[in-house]
Amino acid sequence: MVVEQNCGVIVQLCQNQEEGREKCADYIPAEPTLYGNVTVSVKEATHVTVANPSVHRTVLEASLPNGQSVEVVHLLYDGWPDRDVPLSPAAFPQLRGTVQKLAMTRKCSVLIHCSAGIGRTGTYAAIEMAYRDLIANDREVQMSTIFQRLRDQRAHAIQTDLQYLFLHRALIDIALEKGRLNRVDKANGVDAFIKEYEELIKRKRDERKELERKYKRKRGNQ
Known part of the structure; x- marks a missing residue:
């Protein structure tokens, strides 16, 4: 292939x-x-x-x-x-x-x-689809449309809520790099989104680690 x-x-x-x-x-x-x-x-x-x-x-x-x-x-x-x-x-x-x-x-x-080819791969593919819309085709990016198009071709693509959020985070980086967004302009909410994103990622990872610790303790007590 x-x-x-x-x-x-x-x-x-x-x-x-x-x-x-x-x-x-x-x-x-x-x-x-x-x-x-x-x-x-x-x-x-x-x-x-x-x-x-x-x-x-x-x-x-x-x-x-x-x-x-x-x-x-x-x-x-x-x-x-x-x-x-x-x-x-x-x-x-x-x-x-x-x-x-x-x-x-x-x-x-x-x-x-x-x-499995759906979580990480699906997220990467969605980022490239959004990149084409924003940069190559100079179109407004509709994340929900990209998400649906991707899942029409690959069931369960983008597995988690965090991966869907990362799709937006990655597109912000692309827009900043290509001059489509200005980080100095506070009105666009870029810094606020990035701050909330990083806090959410940390909280979700901490929650997952705690669940894993509880599961291991439970298994050890059986």
Whole structure:
């Protein structure tokens, strides 16, 4: 599929193991490996720090039966927990920027995945849809419409309320970067939204940790 659809960039938003459970098979081969009639090997592997999280960058080469080879850049972003939002809001725009530059330079499609392909992947896809409306097509962004369009194509896309809020947070960053919003102008409510967003994220994460502690204590007493 990667070769057929000209996917020159793969973005993996989950880790292979999360909370003791397998979320994704490790498909980066330690040595040249044959998959069907395609041999995949690693050309280069680097570790890039993006704010607090990291991006693991691997350049793969797929050797085809006709003698041609295809190069694919694999980016593993380790800063986005399952059913949650990116740990660092500042890091995500940098990741998006890296992906966009690679796609433009290579003139290729981008494949994005997580574990189930609905939470983190759905949120990322919605951000790109909103970006096209706001920047590329110069249209007013209707989040509810984007949400519905996405779910018409992928059931349960964007799993949690926090991910839906992060969609708005990410779009604010894009609008600020592109000059569509002015943070100095207090009337637009940007700072107020960001402050409330960060407080809500912290509260929700604290509540989840407390529930997990209670569950573990209950399991330990059984």
